[in-house]
Amino acid sequence: MLVRDFAYDLPEELIARHPAPERDASRLMSLDRVSGSCSEDLFKNLATHLDPGDLLVLNDTRVIPARLTGCKETGGRVEIFLVRRETGHAERWLCLVRPSKRFREGQVLSLSAGMKATVYEKRDADSRLVEFSGPEPFPIWLDREGHIPLPPYLQRPDEAEDRDRYQTVYACFPGAVAAPTAGLHFTQPLLASLRDFGVQTACLTLHTGLGTFQPVRVDRVEDHRIHTEHFSLPDETVTAIRATKTRGGRVIAVGTTTARTLEYCSDAAGIVNQQEGEADIFIYPGYTFKVVDALITNFHLPESTLLMLVVAFAGHAPVMNAYREAVARGFRFYSYGDAMLIR
Numbered sequence: 001m002l003v004r005d006f007a008y009d010l011p012e013e014l015i016a017r018h019p020a021p022e023r024d025a026s027r028l029m030s031l032d033r034v035s036g037s038c039s040e041d042l043f044k045n046l047a048t049h050l051d052p053g054d055l056l057v058l059n060d061t062r063v064i065p066a067r068l069t070g071c072k073e074t075g076g077r078v079e080i081f082l083v084r085r086e087t088g089h090a091e092r093w094l095c096l097v098r099p100s101k102r103f104r105e106g107q108v109l110s111l112s113a114g115m116k117a118t119v120y121e122k123r124d125a126d127s128r129l130v131e132f133s134g135p136e137p138f139p140i141w142l143d144r145e146g147h148i149p150l151p152p153y154l155q156r157p158d159e160a161e162d163r164d165r166y167q168t169v170y171a172c173f174p175g176a177v178a179a180p181t182a183g184l185h186f187t188q189p190l191l192a193s194l195r196d197f198g199v200q201t202a203c204l205t206l207h208t209g210l211g212t213f214q215p216v217r218v219d220r221v222e223d224h225r226i227h228t229e230h231f232s233l234p235d236e237t238v239t240a241i242r243a244t245k246t247r248g249g250r251v252i253a254v255g256t257t258t259a260r261t262l263e264y265c266s267d268a269a270g271i272v273n274q275q276e277g278e279a280d281i282f283i284y285p286g287y288t289f290k291v292v293d294a295l296i297t298n299f300h301l302p303e304s305t306l307l308m309l310v311v312a313f314a315g316h317a318p319v320m321n322a323y324r325e326a327v328a329r330g331f332r333f334y335s336y337g338d339a340m341l342i343r
Contacts, residue, residue: 001221001285006311007302008323016332017154019165019184026185027331027338031322033314038322040329043185043339046296052198053249054294055240059180059258060203062171065146067158070111078109080117081149082142082177083127083210084230091138094123095130096210103128112145149177151335153301166335175207175230181298181335182255202240206231206257206279216303221284226305228278229257233265235274241291242272250293250343256306259283259313262291284308285316294343299326299333314342 020026024044031038041049066082079098086092097103097119109117115134122128132138148158148166158166168183170191191201211227218224241262244251253259264281266272270290282305295313300306311319322340331338 003216003219003221003224003303005316006221006304006307008320008327010302010327010333014327014330014333014337015153016334016337017156019161019336020332022187023165023169023185024187024190028185028341029322029326029331029338030341030343031314031318033318033342036315036318036321038325044190046190046341047194047197047199049341049343050194050197050199050252051250053244053247054199054252055244055249056194056199056201056252056254056296057237057241057258057262058168058170058183058186058201058203058254059206059208059261060168060170060172061176061180061205061207061257062174063148063167063176063179063208064174065142065163066149066177067147068111068117068142068145069147070109070117072107072109080109080111080130081210082146084207085175086129089131091132093130093132094127096126097128097130113141115141115145151178153334154336170203172203173205173207173232175205177210178208179335180206180208180255180257182258182296182339184336185339186254200240200244202237204231204233204237204258204261206261208257211305216305221308224282224305226280226282228280230277231261231264231279232276233261233272233274238272238274245270251291252294252296253292254296256295256297256300256309259289259292259295259309263287263289266290283312285312287312289313294341296339296341298335298339299323299331299337301334310340310342 026043028041028043068080070078081096083094103119107119118131120129148162207230209229264279265275
């Protein structure tokens with residue numbers, strides 16, 4: 001299977017570089033994966049596309065301000081991108097440090113407000129262990145001084161509104177370096193109205209990692225290796241999923257991160273169990289979904305692993321036709337763009 005099979009043409013002006021004025025005012029494309037037919041609506045009308053007894057599973061990870069800037073002793077500018085905290089150490093992180101060359105073991109970088117970053121050994125081809133120290137605890141400093149890690153394709157620095165808008169309204173547990181963007185369309189009033197309608201909600205946590213930004217650099221899909229991401233699927237969500245399946249409702253994954261976690265935590269019979277750990281599942285066409293019955297997602301980059309998952313769920317022709325239709329209708333694409341419901 002070739003990566004180029006997941007390419008499509010997207011005019012630059014359809015990349016949503018800023019969020020819509022209101023979260024739930026985004027447009028919604030509904031795709032029937034059996035017939036391949038598409039319809040258009042607003043996200044605030046999501047309930048008209050769902051049924052009482054359905055279950056929305058949300059990823060409640062919280063994006064951390066993972067992009068930091070500093071300088072060397074020589075005054076040269078350095079960018080540090082937090083990837084993952086070392087277990088048990090609030091001040092030690094696996095990081096990308098740019099420019100990546102010419103860092104000696106133990107080199108100290110100066111950040112804002114008296115914070116220092118000591119660069120240690122390489123952990124792999126891209127990342128290094130970095131330890132932070134300063135006049136205040138690093139998590140407190142980070143929350144104030146760090147920058148929201150907007151995707152590179154937005155081609156702009158983060159702004160004040162991104163602190164709120166590049167975060168779901170139900171975000172709880174810090175650890176992601178990219179937002180689970182399908183959830184950005186929800187508001188608390190919309191969630192409340194869905195519950196009143198009879199649609200239930202449950203949460204899991206997957207800390208979206210660096211792999212979200214990484215392009216696929218191989219020609220064959222099967223040769224790609226995906227980064228691991230920490231997840232937690234709690235007992236109460238497992239109970240809600242099992243009850244939904246028993247009553248004949250649909251389990252609707254809000255986002256590809258949720259879909260990946262649910263499928264990772266299921267056995268061959270589609271039974272999910274409480275788990276916590278590192279997920280490395282790469283879903284591409286040929287995969288048989290065992291838990292997810294419907295999917296809410298955004299419009300993804302060409303040749304990306306996220307688009308491959310969507311195609312695996314709904315089929316190559318229906319998805320690629322829907323993407324061409326979305327382009328023709330002027331839908332907004334990527335993280336701050338419009339949404340798609342696949343059922």
